[in-house]
Amino acid sequence: MLEVTKETFEPEVLQAEGYVFVDFFGDGCVPCAALMPHVHALADKYADSKLKFCCMNTTKARRLAIKQGIMGLPVMAIYKDGAQVEALVKEDCTQDSITALVEKYVNM
Numbered sequence: 001m002l003e004v005t006k007e008t009f010e011p012e013v014l015q016a017e018g019y020v021f022v023d024f025f026g027d028g029c030v031p032c033a034a035l036m037p038h039v040h041a042l043a044d045k046y047a048d049s050k051l052k053f054c055c056m057n058t059t060k061a062r063r064l065a066i067k068q069g070i071m072g073l074p075v076m077a078i079y080k081d082g083a084q085v086e087a088l089v090k091e092d093c094t095q096d097s098i099t100a101l102v103e104k105y106v107n108m
Contacts, residue, residue, distance in 0.1 A: 001043040001053045006061035012054060014082040019105045023055040024065060024075040031093065032074045038095045039076070042102050049106045078105050 004012045004022075013020050023039050025032035036055075043053035058065035058073065068077075068084070076098050077087040086105075088097055 001040055001055055004054045004056045006064045009056060009061070009064055012052075013079055016052060016079070017081060018050055018052070019108055020052045020054060020079040021102060021105070022077045022079060023053075024058050024068075024070050024073060024077065025055060026057065026073045027059040029073045031090075035074055035093060035095070035098065039098060042099065046102060046106045050108065051102065051106045076101060
């Protein structure tokens, strides 16, 4: 899973062709920390798929997160050709819903 920063977010996510999954997390976010092993396991499981997996620590990139509409955590988002097309936010981020989101896009 590629960890993007405010410097690499644009080339790795916004300029990427195809689908990109982004796990927006923050320092001190307990739900983020609880979900992280599951998200990383999905990234490993589908490493050979067309879906690119990234994560971004919003604590280190607050302005970028706000610009992307990230107002609370955790957020799991799908981007296609640089535009966000779907996202799970806060309490919608469960292991089952994240798995369903990934499996929806992994073969597109």
